[in-house]
Amino acid sequence: MSTFTIPVGPLHVALEEPMYFKVEVEGETVRNVEITAGHVHRGVEYLTTKRTIFQNITLTERICSLCSNSHPEAYCMAIEQIAGIAVSERAESLRVMASEIKRIASHLFNVAILAHLVGFDTLFMQVMETREIVQDLKETLFGNRMDIGANCIGGVRFDLDSKGLSYLAAQLLRLEPQLDEIVRHYRTNTSILRRTRGVGVLDRAAAVDCAVVGPVARASGIAYDVRTKAPYSAYDKLDVPVHTLEDGDVWSRALVRLAEAKTAIDVLRQCAAHLPEGPTGPRERPDVPAGQAIAKCEAPRGELIYYVRTDGSRCPERVKWRVPSFMNWDALRVMLADAKVADISLIVSSIDPCISCTER
Amino acid sequence: MGFLGVLIRNLVAGPSTDPFPFGETFTPATLRGRVEYHPADCVACRACEQVCVGGAIRFDKTPEGLRFLLWHDSCTFCGLCAFYCPTEGITLTDDWHLAHPQSRKFAMVEEGTIPTIRCAACGAQALATAPAAALFDHPPTPAEVEEMRSYCPRCRRKVAAERKAS
Numbered sequence: 001m002s003t004f005t006i007p008v009g010p011l012h013v014a015l016e017e018p019m020y021f022k023v024e025v026e027g028e029t030v031r032n033v034e035i036t037a038g039h040v041h042r043g044v045e046y047l048t049t050k051r052t053i054f055q056n057i058t059l060t061e062r063i064c065s066l067c068s069n070s071h072p073e074a075y076c077m078a079i080e081q082i083a084g085i086a087v088s089e090r091a092e093s094l095r096v097m098a099s100e101i102k103r104i105a106s107h108l109f110n111v112a113i114l115a116h117l118v119g120f121d122t123l124f125m126q127v128m129e130t131r132e133i134v135q136d137l138k139e140t141l142f143g144n145r146m147d148i149g150a151n152c153i154g155g156v157r158f159d160l161d162s163k164g165l166s167y168l169a170a171q172l173l174r175l176e177p178q179l180d181e182i183v184r185h186y187r188t189n190t191s192i193l194r195r196t197r198g199v200g201v202l203d204r205a206a207a208v209d210c211a212v213v214g215p216v217a218r219a220s221g222i223a224y225d226v227r228t229k230a231p232y233s234a235y236d237k238l239d240v241p242v243h244t245l246e247d248g249d250v251w252s253r254a255l256v257r258l259a260e261a262k263t264a265i266d267v268l269r270q271c272a273a274h275l276p277e278g279p280t281g282p283r284e285r286p287d288v289p290a291g292q293a294i295a296k297c298e299a300p301r302g303e304l305i306y307y308v309r310t311d312g313s314r315c316p317e318r319v320k321w322r323v324p325s326f327m328n329w330d331a332l333r334v335m336l337a338d339a340k341v342a343d344i345s346l347i348v349s350s351i352d353p354c355i356s357c358t359e360r
Numbered sequence: 361m362g363f364l365g366v367l368i369r370n371l372v373a374g375p376s377t378d379p380f381p382f383g384e385t386f387t388p389a390t391l392r393g394r395v396e397y398h399p400a401d402c403v404a405c406r407a408c409e410q411v412c413v414g415g416a417i418r419f420d421k422t423p424e425g426l427r428f429l430l431w432h433d434s435c436t437f438c439g440l441c442a443f444y445c446p447t448e449g450i451t452l453t454d455d456w457h458l459a460h461p462q463s464r465k466f467a468m469v470e471e472g473t474i475p476t477i478r479c480a481a482c483g484a485q486a487l488a489t490a491p492a493a494a495l496f497d498h499p500p501t502p503a504e505v506e507e508m509r510s511y512c513p514r515c516r517r518k519v520a521a522e523r524k525a526s
Contacts, residue, residue: 055413058438062413126366129376136386143392143452150437157443181366189362265410282442 003031006235008344010039017355038358046360048319053079053288056139056316057152064111065146066355069102071301071357072151074306075319077098077232077295079153082310083288084099089276091155092234094304097168097271098150098158099141100264104175105134107215107257107264111186111350114254117250117346118195123185131176137171140164153288155281165272178244179265185266186251191200196251200335203248210331214324215256215301216351220248226298233297238270247302250343250350257352266279288312299326321359391454392437397428398399399472400448404489414456425488426476426491432458432468447490479512481519495520 003026009120023036042120044063048056073095078086087095110126119216135145141164142148145327160168186192202212207220217224225242227235244260290312294306302324309318328351335347370376375486378385404426416434420427430450441450460468477488491500492509495516500508508516 051413052410054411054444058411058440062436088403116401121361122367126370132376136388139386141387142391143388143390143439144437147436147438149440151390152440152443157439185363185366239407242428283446285411342418 002026004096006341010036011309017351017353019348019355022301022342023336023344025341030339030341030344032093032338033336034340035329035332037355038328039359040108040355041359042356045319045321049315049317053310053316054285056155056319058149058287060321061147061149061318063321063360064105066325066354067102067299067301067304067357069099069150070180070297071305071306071321073099073319074295074304075308076151077151077297078293078306079310081293081295082291083153083286083307085282085286087233088278088280089234090278091280091334092290093154093271093275094158094160094280095233096238097160097268098148098156098357100267100271101134101138101141102148103300104264104271105131105138106260106352107261108134108179108182109182110349111182111254111267112248113256113349114196114346115192118192119347120191123192126185127182130175130182133171133175137168140167154286156180157281159280160272160275163238165275168268169357172268175342176262176265179258179262183262183306186254193251193342195346196198196249196254196350198249199343200249200250200339200350202250202331202335204246206334207248207331211327211332212302212351213327214299214352215253215260216302216328216331218242218244219252219256221246224303226296227305234271236272238267240267250346253350253352280352299324301354301357302328321360323354325354325358326350329353331359355357370400375471377447387454387456389454391456392439392452393508394432394455394458395437395441395470396400396452396453397430397470397472398449398451399428399445399474401472401490402428402472403447403492404487405446407446408450409443411440411444413438413440422473423476425473428470428472428474430470431466432470439479446493449490477510478512481515482512484514486514497524519523 006023008021008022008023018039020036026034051059053281057072060075061068063071073076107129108127113125115123138148139145161253203218204221207217208290223242227240228242243256245256288310290310292309293306305322305342307320308316311317405421409419414434414436416431418429440454442452474489475485480488488509
């Protein structure tokens, strides 16, 4: 059988984001993949050094929409380290709540896309409808459906009163049974199982070699989660179970995400039940001296690391971030080996790639 | 069965989307929409201009006074201006009806001017900004605010120091 090369991307119906794959196939089996990135480079890293430390709270939020809370969260944590600002306990808990709400929405989006790529659009719509509960929650608590603007340097910009907390509790109560039902569909539906089980396998050894992070690592049996390995904000006071599965296929990654969405509901309830009293965030802009710091947090896609260096001026001297998708997309080479052509888009989507984060 | 139950349930429940534009759509009061500027509350500290990443906010001097300009087409509705505003001189409303034809793009502006006045005490030219809270040792009455507004910054400090001392 002869081999030939198919270009997939950078703009392609089966891809959600611009990425270029040069796929060599033999019949309908993938033999080799070349991944080329760089199609949506916008120069945001350079731009951060041309904006003030406070403008960058908003700029880092605009890097990516699905992890739009994790970027400013890590950025603010780095600046707080440099300036030696202590964040109040209430603000820490509220930060956790903001990032867990974002996590549910992000995971449900990816799981919905999986159903869409399988061709099961009714389930896709169903999951997106369930996700609307979280979208409404974000809109009500933060004022925006995606860029929630929760963080400021030294704390958070929002506060939850009894009205906000009861709305949160009510939405979670609506969400939970629907999420359980979605998990049941992904566990039992034959269309989903046939297309995703044993597809795009990344075994534990390969996962360690590729140094994958986030749900991709956890679906390959690596119990690595920044929230428990290096607790930040209020995570040291919370009970956050780490979900792992052993198979490392597309299905396992989806199920890990669903389990984490379920856990996020529990974490939100823990936070709401023990929300400490105190200030949320300073409305004065603190002075940030020269210095450097590294901060990391668990974004929906995995470990997000921020490095910030300041020189005492209004703008940071250097801001550098390493996003989880950067670690995960290299593993695509392993996952796509000997895959069927029809599964390429499913496998690519299963790492939940965020190209706008990675190429900024 | 499986998914069929969901379909039947959806059929009975009817559409889950909002009937917009023929009916109301979900708009929480906290939504970050069109920005409003309140010149009477502005202390002209220009914090909003400094934290605005899109460069949507600009202050410039006109013969009438200090003019505030916000162009909604550059605004990202992040709300950082309102967060760092010490006096709620800039707020975000829940009005999200911002779609407009290209021909109207330069009309998407929020504008306001802090007038230039002659100080009621010394006659120097000054801006009639809202007085800073630090000038009072108690929550000021509207009349006290208006009186303080009529002074230049130097006379304000003088008057405030005299009152605090007495």
